[in-house]
Amino acid sequence: MQPPLSEHHGGQSRTEMVPFIPNGVETILDVGCSRGLFGASLKRANPSWRLFGIEPDPATAAEVGDHYESVTCGYFPDDLPDNSHYDCVVLNDVLEHVVDPWSMLAAAVNRLTPGGHIVASIPNVRHYIVVRDLLLRGRWEYADWGVLDRTHLRFFTRSSIAKLFTGAGLEIETLTGINPIGVKRAAFLVGPFRDMRFTQFAVVARRKV
Secondary structure (H helix, E strand, C coil): CCCCCCCCCCCCCCCCHHHCCCCCCCEEEEEECCHHHHHHEEEEEEEEEEEEEEECCCCHCCCCCCCEEEEECCCCCCCCCCCCCCCEEEEEECCCCCCCCCHHHHHHHHHHEEEEEEEEEEEECCCCHHHHHHHHHCCCCCCCCCCCCCCCCCCCCHHHHHHHHHHCCCCEEEEEEEECCCCEEEEEEEEHHHHHEEEEEEEEEECCC
């Protein structure tokens, strides 16, 4: 149950996601850890965090540095060590790449310690540029990166993200837009349209005890 391999996915430091790691976390699983750049960001922020990773591409996994205590080369969750559990499971740019994000999220919940957290970033298909091109130009054009990345299999809005996480039995603590892109006349994106400013949402959700 793993997104398609792509050399640019997971190959970013994602420093904007570090503040979303909840207080009190000790062990973190980074799903699709790629070359470990996000793990490096985590270690710089808090060297006491114990990091674990899983990455399907052997060549990419071999480039992970010493930020992680261990990295499993394989597919989530099937190739994880038996009975391994974590205080926090990170799904940065993962759920949109799988056919069944509901099952993947359920699998992540099953790997949490009691009261553990899921932290995720998910693209926002309601982003202004996507909606503008669809409504005004009749365009839905895939690209090598971004909201309409050609390897994305599922698309989400803020409301569908909330439904996905609550449906998995999680209590959402944070659901907020990140990585806004400046566009002309963006000032009109207020009130119920404010979420159209953001290319992604950051989610923090807690497993109910």
